[in-house]
Amino acid sequence: MPPPSRRRMLELPAVCPCEAIAPAPLLASLLALAADVAGLRPADAAALPALRGAARKAVRIAGLLLAFLEAVAASAELPGDDAVLGLSELHVALQKLRLLLADLARGGARLWVLMNAELAAAELRVVLGSVATAVDVLPASVAGAGAGASAESRELAAMVSRHAWRAAARAGPDPEDGRAARGVRSVLAGFAAGVTPDAEDARLVLARVGVDAWSDCAVEAAFLEAEMLERLETGGEDDNDLVLVAGLMAFLVYCRVVLFDRIDDSGFSSGSSSISSKAAASAARPPARCAPAWVSQEALQCPITLELMTDPVTVATGQTYDRSSIKKWIKNGCRTCPVTGERLRSAELVPNLAARGIVEQLLLSRGVPLREPSASSSKHRCAVDKTDAPFGAAAAGGVRLAAAFLVARLSRGTPEQQKKATYEARKLSKRNVFHRACLVEAGAVPWLLHLLSSADASVQDSAVAGLLNLSKHPAGRRALVEAGGLGLIVDAVSVAARVEARQNAAAVLFYLSSSPEYCEEISRIPEAIPTLVRLARDGAYRGRKNALVSLYGLLQCPDAHGRAVSAGAVAALAALLGPAAGDGADDRGDDLAVDAVALLARLAEQPAGARAVVASSELVTRLVDFLGEAASRSAKEHCASLLASLGLHGGDKVLALLGKLPSLMPALYALIADGTPLAGKKARWLVNEIHRHYEQRQPPAAAPEHAMGDRVIRV
Known part of the structure; x- marks a missing residue:
């Protein structure tokens, strides 16, 4: 089993000091730990969701221990090597006590702490018993029994031991x-x-x-x-x-x-879906430790993406960026600092542990764990897929009751109640498959479709986002089609009040197009394909992306090819292959270009689509250049399939044009050697067809050197 990405609640790992550690630094570390635990004010302990009395006693014991350690540090004779074992045990116990109190005070986990109060009490008993045992086994010279020890340290050691043993015996949840x-x-x-x-x-x-x-x-x-x-x-x-x-x-x-x-x-x-995507942006009660007040959230945003940094690193100029963003920047050939414009003397990225700690505290104060950079999104999607069944009858019943309440508000509520209900439906269906099934079963889809016509842009926005989440469920797609919602979704792509709503509506069409039956129904709507083509041509990055994948799904239907060509799809896709296709310093432009080539390849599978592509010799030339420039194997495969389709449907005219492009043959031979099996097959067919064309049209000796070389090589 792979290790978890973070420490779980009420798990108390601790690092044991090195056996060879000197007593002086160990005592200094203990002083800092004890001061940290004793710094929890009684008022903070009173605000805990559970174990308030036991936590207050633990904090008082930490205060007594701090006074004892200060007395030891102030004594004329520092602890000797014989004290290392006892001080090390005390160090481990204090680490665990600090973690336990932090868990009890953690924001966002209050109900979880309440329901695990017995487990937390058991951990507290063990920790306090460890503190008492560690003090008891300290040498006489440290614990106050030796000749060189002060009466004060002797009394404090006895108090710590006595109170810790008593608290360990009595620690438990409060009656409340x-x-x-x-x-x-x-x-x-x-x-x-x-x-x-x-x-x-x-x-x-x-x-x-x-x-x-x-x-x-x-x-x-x-x-x-x-x-x-x-x-x-x-x-x-x-x-x-x-x-x-x-x-x-x-x-x-x-x-x-x-x-x-x-x-x-x-x-x-x-x-906005800010809470559902990153949890609360609201002012939730902070835990005992939160981000410093003097740090603004803007200071924790990556200067490139303007998003919160989850893996902050510092470059040679001293500026801090999110690791993934600055790596893309450098990969794209930019060797200057994005903020200062200075040339980067080194591409070394140094982790900014201070910034990462502040970001983690900020997220934890909102109840959100900071995921490790290596956490795979595919793992997360797999986890979401596992929520298709309820975990226990209580979970199933509670969500069904909540879904029924929401549908009642959607259907019969006041405008304000409907506004809240659409937002709740959007949030509830975000990441849990069973929640989606409950909303569909309760009849939420027809009412969300009805609210697409709301004059309130936020209601419309939440309704579209909710439908997008529900369209990821097979029953949700079926309910949407049966309710006659296809035309309403198509209309929302072009007339929704907000850009985000139009983008989400296009994504709904993508999920619906996964079914051949629904795909045919959508393609028969006169405005469906032209609307998606306009969004692919004029939209922002996310809108273009959603439009492209939706069009790709719709082109499963042969009848849709002609409609896409008539709507100007080829020209819109050609524009995405141009040098200005990107949206910024990242690789979004390359991403859209790959999608555009994949869509052109599907269009060119039909003769009408191939003729539309061949009509622009500039586009054919750009496709050949793209074949040589593309970084991914899948992009090269799409491009090879597209060029092969052009050669198949365009005949000798296209083969002649391709043969005159000097960069094509090296790219095709490279695909044959190193590409995917499908790409190699398409490249081999195209090379042989071009050779055949020139063998038939002119003697080999007269063949242009830039097109065919000195001799023909069959592959």
């Missing part, structure tokens, strides 16, 4: 913790039976853990979702905690949907 946890289990049992819970019971639980706003609820749910997906990514689908995580997430989703009438999120009014 048990009542709140039983309330949650009662609600989950009701979910499993399909019973709507009493709203007041749910509110009492939320009040106990300090969740008193929609944004708090969203942050808690985002944390649990991250926990679930990580367990699924790392193969932990049999984890006993998974059913509890899913049930708690359903509880929070239900509370967020039903109990809160107002969404206190700046992204809600604008229709």
Whole structure:
């Protein structure tokens, strides 16, 4: 099983100091650790969701331990080598205590801590027992029993040992913790039976853990979702905690949907999905440690992409960028610093651990774990796919009740209630397959289609995004088509109020075009293909990308080729192969060019499409250049297929044109040697056809040197 991308809650790894470490630096490190733990104020401990009394005692013990260590450090005689073992054990115990208290105070994990209060109490008992044992085994010269020790250190050592042993014996959840946890289990049992819970019971639980706003609820749910997906990514689908995580997430989703009438999120009014994509952008209660107040979020954005850096690195000029962004910049041949314009003397990228730590604290304060840069998006998608079945009856019942409530609001609610319901449907269907199935089953699709005509742009935006999420589910696609929504989606591509809504509508068509039956229905809509062609020609990067993949799906239907040619698809795709196709310093232009070549290759499979491509000799020349320039094997394969189709349908005229292009033959021979099997097959056929054409048209001796070389080579 691969290791998890981060430390899980209530797992307390610690690093044991080196056996050869000197007592002085070990004592200095212990002082810093004890000061760190003792720095948790009593008011902070009182705000914990569980174990408040036990946490306050642990903090007081850390304060006593700090005073004892300060007395030892101030004594005339520093600890000797015989104290290293005891001090090392104390160091390990303090590391664990710091991690445990940080977990208890972690923002976004309050409900999870409440439901795991017994486990946390058990860990606290072990840690406090370790502290007491470590103090007891310290040599007499350190613990206060020796002749050189002060009376103060002797008294402090005895107090630490006595209080730690007593706290270890009595550490446990508060009585209120048990009542709140039983309330949650009662609600989950009701979910499993399909019973709507009493709203007041749910509110009492939320009040106990300090969740008193929609944004708090969203942050808690985002944390649990991250926990679930990580367990699924790392193969932990049999984890006993998974059913509890899913049930708690359903509880929070239900509370967020039903109990809160107002969404206190700046992204809600604008229709943004900021919370669903990165969890809360709202002011959730910070944990004991959060990003420094003097650091602005803008300072943590990569200057190239303007997105939050997840793997910050520093270049030779001292500027910091996200690793993936600056690597693309350098790969594209730019050897200057994007900010200062100075030439980079070295391409070395040094990890900026300080910036990474601040970003991690910022995300954790919002209940979002910082994923490791190596975390694969395909693993994440695989984890999402594993959520197609509910993990436990409670999770299934809670989500079904929330979905039914949402559909009732979509159909009969006031305009404000409909606005919130569309946003909730969009958020609920974002990353969980079972949630999508529940919304489709509850009948959300027809009402979301109805709200596409809303005069409120944010409602329209959320409705399109929700339909996009539901169209990823087979039942959602079926419900959309049966509700007569194809024409409405096509209209949204061109007339939706916001650019994001138009882009999402085009993506809906992509998912629908995966079915040949739906593909034919879409292609028969007169405006469908022309609308996508206009978006591919005039849209922003994401809109173009969605339009291209949707057109590629629609061209499964032979009848769609002629409509695409008539709509000007060839000219629009040719423009994406031009030098100004990119959108910035990254490789978006190359990405669109590859998609354009793939789409041209599909168009050229039919004679009408091939004739439209051949009509522009400039385009043919650019395609040959692209074959030599393309970096990926798949791009070369698409280009080889396209040129072979042109040769097949264009006849001798096209073969003559291709034979005159000097860069074609080396590129084709390179494909035959190193390309994919399909690319090699297409290249071999094209080479032989060009040779055949010139053998028939003119004697070999008269063949142009730049076209055929000194002799013909059959392949």
